[in-house]
Amino acid sequence: MTKHCYFFGGGKAEGNASLKNLLGGKGAGLAEMASIGLPVPAGFTITTEVCDLFYKNQRKYPDGLREEVAENIAKLEKTVGKRFGDPADPLLVSVRSGAPISMPGMMETILNLGLNDSSVEGLAKKTGNRRFAMDAYRRFITMYGSTGMGIPREDFDEAFDEIKEAHTRKRLGVPVGTKINDTDVDEKELALLVAKYKEIYKKAIGADFPQDPVVQLWGAVDAVFGSWMADKAVTYRRVENIKGIVGTAVNVQQMVFGNMGEKSGTGVCFTRDPNSGENLFYGDYLINAQGEDVVAGIRTPMKLSEFDKVDPAAYKQLCEVRATLEKHYKDMQDLEFTVEEGKLYMLQCRTGKRLPRASFRMAVDMVKEGLITKEDAILRIKDKDIEGVFYPIIDPAQKDELKKSYLVRGREALAAAGESVILVRKETSPEDVGGMHAAQGILTATGGKTSHAAVVARGWGKCCIVGCEKMDVDYEKGCFKVGEKIVKKGDSLTLNGSTGEVFVGGFKLIKPEPSEEFQTLLKWADEIRRLRIRTNADTPYDARKAVELGAEGIGLCRTEHMFFDTEERRLAIQEMIVADNVEQRIAALDKLLPFQRDDFAGIFKAMDGFPVTIRLIDPPLHEFVPHVEDKQRQLADKIGVPFEKIKLRVEQLHEANPMLGHRGCRLAITYPEILDMQVRAIIEAACICSKAGVKVHPEIMIPLTIDKKELQILEQRTRKVADAVIAKEGVKLPYMVGTMIEVPRAALLADQIAEVAEFFSFGTNDLTQMTMGISRDDAGKFLPDYVDEKKTGIFVHDPFQSLDQVGVGMLVKMGIEKGRSTRKDLKIGICGEHGGDLLSVIFCHKVGMNYVSCSPYRVPIARLAAAQAVIQEKRA
The missing domain is CATH 3.30.470.20 (ATP-grasp fold, B domain)
Known part of the structure; x- marks a missing residue:
């Protein structure tokens, strides 16, 4: 029969740290600590498999579980020398959750279980401390009632406040307005509170508070397993991208x-x-x-x-x-x-x-201390750690303005500065998890560095300041006071997570410089990885920033983005679009040529020595013209054509499904003069830079290819234009011509297309859309339901964020294999958003790509992921 309970205590344990998936993080940790001789109260863990079966069997437990729990309770009684339910000296236990991956505060805990009207008196007599016994009992009723039975916690809190006001304040002579702590309430007042709590319980449930400890135990176990699918727990798993675990364990432990x-x-x-x-x-x-x-x-x-x-x-x-x-x-x-x-x-x-910056410091320090290897350190860093390193901070140049706007300082602070929505609470609870995730920052009046707010915010890399005790929060009025200053809902605040200071107003934020430890660890990653890392960049600024962050080339330069930089450029492209004939189009394109050439030259200089892949125009032409009448009339006046002509042309350009319409290489087939201008600009810029001593490696990429002949026509035209420029300039300039594989047909015919193309770049954004039949722009209406484990769990990840490896990934793998069957030295990369996703980069390594390309600030993630892929492969 399957074992469902694992005992620990008395210096021994049936489990250990390696059983984390079965015993949960808490259960495995308790077992491990017990086995190495640390002082751990005895107990047992009900496995995560039981949680899985609980939900698969309509909230019914597997056969034999109740008997196995009873056996472990008997074992616990023998170990600690107390009996469960003994009215004279009762064994009390805690019942706590523990998933394989830490989810702080998201699931339930019940303490002091086993107390009832008889045993509370025995506990008081045994300890000689009646106040302590009553305090334990009132806590138990609160937790069991709110956690186990769903009674609003506020009902118990209000009753406690009433006792404090009616009895404790009077007894102590505490002035009105001065806070009374829980520890100020004496044993008689706690006894009154226990009676009141039992009334609340009976009114809400329709039955007396249970006196049988075994009934209490199973009510608590039900509550903990039930909390696995509570909204706050599901939300936390979605936010943290926690996948592949079957449930939580339950830990029953001596109090x-x-x-x-x-x-x-x-x-x-x-x-x-x-x-x-x-x-x-x-x-x-x-x-x-x-x-x-x-x-x-x-x-x-x-x-x-x-x-x-x-x-x-x-x-x-x-x-x-x-x-x-x-x-x-x-x-x-x-x-x-x-x-x-x-x-x-x-x-x-x-x-x-x-926090992200702490992850790098700890990993590097532990390598230096000899605790772990460089490979261990690299595997320990997560993609969100790298993202967190670049969280904005307050620009220190504003120190004078900050002094004038200072409001309050918290006891503890973490993460960087933050603006946008700030959640302000007296204290946070796990129920606030949705608001905490939506907020850019969290500010609380009470709490310390290990309070729920601080722990969860730290895990999310959010700005959080706790323990601002001078802050008086008024939920009803939607404001808080610090002395005479009142801050209302909607007012601007700036939190400095580095110092704990809170300022009234919004201040300029800047991206911080990465730490020395960050640079060190990524240098180690570079020594290990085999994938090259490029960036998607359309400007010299982005290119330079990407090189600073470790990019080794450009995998995608989108030429159409350059058309929007100035009005002069916009008018030239719009003039080309409304032209009546080839001659007019060429005249308009001649105006664009010097702009494109200058842009490419700037990018080549920024990427000195690295390859630069430039994609020819891709979007449909309707994206470059105005669709509102006022704007159309303004355009007509500026380029000197009748308004009716502009209006008619815009109507002609309209497409029912532009994503699958007249775009990419199809534009070059219809209007080859656009290709001519762009290729000329690229090669002229390359020749100019080459003469100036810049090492240039241009790669011209033709988008949206679906057929070998289609590509062949455009490749031949590209080479004709390029070779003419090179001959004219008298420069030795090697260049490559390749294509994007972003249509399923191209992946299926990759062996034929590779006869023409010198490189492939998988455009996985469009490949995902076309393979799955899902529009990325419209997916927000239904895709969250596909990823939500509580609703359907159809997808583990959003396929537009992390590559669908079993579907789209198979097309990618097929395209690589077929392409290299024709051209063994075919250079292959990826340039969709997936190029900066850790799991997708690891997949790209596995299928034998040469490089991945992503946005500049995701380059460090790709460097890390590429190294992790090598280490995982070696250790498999």
Whole structure:
């Protein structure tokens, strides 16, 4: 029979870190820590396979699970010397989720399970601390009621506030307006609160709060498995692009208590600073609290460095655990711990989320420390880490204006500066996940560096400032106050995630320079990869920027983009479009020639020594003419033709389906003089640069080819024009002529097309559209439903973001094989958006491409992915 539960405790464990997919990150971490002798409360893990079966069988558990759980509860009782449901000395447990990939706060946790009206008295007597027992019971009812039964958490919070106002404030003589903490409420008031909570539960559910611990346990297990498909969890997986895992595990573990008094507490820490990457112990500690208090950010905790002064012995032991675990896992770890009456317990160990800049610092430092290899470091970096390195920061040139606009400083800050929509909350909860993702920045009044807001924002590379305790948030009025200053919904704010400062107003943001560690790691990647990395660039500025970021050529220069740079250029192309005959078209094109030639010369100079692939005009001509009458009349006046002629020409150019219409090489077949002008401009620019000492490698690319003969006609015309210019200039100038493979027919006939083409460049944007029959411009209406795992899960990834390897990818693979069967030295690349997608680049390596081309700021991602492909291949 399949094993569904794995026990850990007493220095032994049935699982280990290698079973992460089966036990989830938390369960595997607990098992591993237990097996290496760290102080871990005993428990067991119900596997992710059970979650998978739970959903496949209409929320029914597999046969034998209940008996297996009962056996593990008995084993837990024997290990800890307490009985589940014992009215005198009860075994209490936590029930917590744990997916194979960390999803902080997105699924459910229930603490103190096993308490009832009898055992709470036994717990009070056994510990000699009735306040602690009542506090544990009220927490349990809150979590079980809200998490397990769906009662709004606000109902419990409001009741707590009423008790504080009606009893605690009066007893302590606290002035109105001064905050009362949870720890100020005494045991009698907590007993009143427990009674009130049970009333709320009965009113909402129609039954008394369950007193049988076994009933409680299965209610909690149901809740945790049920939370796997909760909206917030599904949203988080979509945002994080988490795919291929079947569900969450459930961890049932003996409770240890951080809320037993001043010698107890709970904390969350990171073995290195997740913001900077420095090798510094980093975290929060909250006295007399349970773990949810730290993560929820309801109270602002003390810094981990202050914990040393509060309990030096426990802090010293925690530092030893830190060293042990980082050496064991060879990566920065995110730890949860509890101190119960001075005794340290470890509750979680997982790879810690970190900011992009910290990822590079840690990876490079760990190589230097001998913890990991260069290959390990390269595999550890994700594409979003590279994107995050270029998140904007506030331009420091504005320091005087910033001083005048300063509003408040938060206790902790992470990520870079951010504008646009900013989510402002007293504290965040997992329910805010949708708003947090939509927001550019997050600002909270309470919480510490390990609160939910900080952990999730760090994982997303978002700007987040927490613990602005001078901030008074009023949800009803849609504003917050800092002293006398009021900031309303819709006002502009700028957050500086580097310093924690908040400013009123919007400020100029700039892209930061990459760190030394960033450069070092990508240099290592360059030493390993085999794929060449080019860029898609239409201007000398983009070309220079791409070279700075590691580009080794241009894989796509779109000539039509240059037509829009100035009005003079626009008018020349529009004059060509409305021309009545070849002579008029050539006259208009002659006006464009010097502009194109200058543009190409600028790009060749920027790419000195690197190949430059220039695509001849691709879009249909209707994109270059105005479609509004006022604009048409203005054009008629400027180029001196009747308005009616412009209007008629625009109507003639209209197409029902322009993506499949008169565009690409079809334009060159109909209007070969356009090809003549562009080829002449390219080769003249190349000759000029070559004479000036620039190393030029032009590659002329003919788009939208569907047939060998079609390409042959245009290739011959291209060479005739090019060779004439070269002969006239007296320059030795090698050049290549190739084509884009972006129509399925071209991939199918690639062997024939390769008889003419010297290179292929797969235009995967259009190839995806034509293969799948999906318009990229219209896909937003339905494609999200295809990717949404809760609705259909038809696609794992959006095929316009990550290449559809099983469909479009097969055409690509076929095109490469057929093309090289004819021309063995055929140069092959990709120039669609997929050229900067990590998974797509790895695919391009596997199918034997020579290069990938992407936008300038995605060049580092392609460099990384190309190296990862080699390492994965070597380790397979």
